[in-house]
Amino acid sequence: MRNLISINIKNLRKKNKYTQKQLSELLGVAQTTIANYENGIRIPDAEMLQKMADIFEISLDYLLGREERDSNMKGPAKLSEVYETDLENKENLYRNYLTFLLEGKSKAARGLVIECYEKGLPMGFIYFDIFEKALKEIGSLWESGKIDVWQEHFISEVTLDVMREVKAREKRKKRKSHSVIGVTAGPEQHNIGLKMVLDMLEIEGWNTVYLGSNVPVQSLIKAVDTEKPSLVAISVTMEYHLESAKFLIQAIKEEFKDSPPKIIIGGGAFKNNPELWKTTGADKFSSNTDDMLELMEGS
Template sequence: MNNGFANRMKELRKNKGYTQKKLASLLNIGQTTVANYEQGTRVPDMEKLNKIADLFEVTLDYLLGRSEEIARSTKDAKSKGIDLKTADKVYLNYLLQGDSENARKLIVGFHEDGVNIEYIFFNILDKVLKEVGVLWEKGTVDVWKEHFISEVTIDIMREIKFREKKKNIKSKSMIALNAGAELHNIGLRMISDILDIEGWNVIYLGCNVPVQSVVKAINIEKPKFIAISITLEYHIDSAIYMISAIKNHFGKNSPIIILGGSAFSNYAKVCEKTGADYYARDIDDIRDILKKNKL
């Protein structure tokens, strides 16, 4: 039971975007106690278990790892018979039917019910986009439908981001873009949006930005970091060329370059081969890199 509860506790905390310190404050306990819960060395009493379940809107059985049924107590989810475990399938089905309005209502409804934006982006929207890519490769989905789904998803992301309360820090800066003609940019946009909400001044440039323009942007904005994303392997050379041009131009004053994207999933020693300073697999890797290189 300890391991089941410990894993669920940690998963639920991360899905909400809480730090251990934040969760401890909400539960009126010490941060060390939360850490012990997540390590499985302590289990709360029944009163505290109920408080945790209420906070995360889950059943005690789910919290303790005895059931996979979340049974969220949200009106929107209940009325449609939808929970987080099936949200991606329902969202995909709406979009395949061309029903963008119900797709929007579904995702915005979850956000209004308190589901963390990071969970929505990466566990629902990104998951669906990857599935659509597979369907396109199989010939099940035509390219026009893939574009439609991408555009609807971008609009929903924009709406959810607008609803979020941003931290007003903005002294930390990053330029984010795709290298060369790489057009798969939604994953990087998700990361950029979340970092922007967390207080970073993220200058998102998107796709097809000439290297000379990137150099100009760095000269003017003077970012601490550059995040470059590549999804398809045949764009890796463009990333290498961009990284080389930036480092040759700025020398020791070059911003820290973070490279990511699924193009490197099967690669070893990515930084050695590309000249990047860091390789990030996901947003947690990026957060770790930013933490290591504090302004």
């Protein structure tokens, strides 16, 4: 995985308008060595780092990513300048975002995303091609024992913060009559996916009421009674929370027998078993925002 040093080397090389070949000649190494540094396959030794800092006229701390601003004021003045080239490789942005977070650099991770947004990357790309991909990679790192649960919590919380910031900047479409309440199934803690879907619907002009996790069933009934949503969206990731989902759905259907809201269910629990949702009593399964938009357009 690329690290901050490799990102900095590539960006500084480009900013100083060197090709890999030219830089390799200045450093007295093969061109492949530079490519390996930039791809995070090799890490330069101390002597090499010092040579690079001299060539780029920046401090060693800046090159190592320990300092956001070059103390000599000769290199890039802001992180945003370092991010610039990242837009060329959109598919790698989630790795850069994740790298910052794994290094504990939440400010840099936020800066990267806001910079991309301001340069025109759509909110949908940021949500699903940066945040979702980074979160899924975190899942694999956790599963293989490379990171601890606290890092999963940290990255989730930073991501939720940056999501709020991106959403606040996005222009809403004209208000539609559709409304949705979103909850996870009982104690299901995985709620970022549901929040992403509701945020996208909000931007589409829907009235959204996002309730998150651990909502008592009687309280959800009161919310439905007050808000009278056209849809209730329930998210389940862990299969063992399916019972909670069934319980919520049954309670809603019993309470609003005459005109029940449509109940739509989604989430990771159904990934490997597309028929499983049918056991929950929901009216429909959906895996993304587009599905939900389609569903309402057709109703």
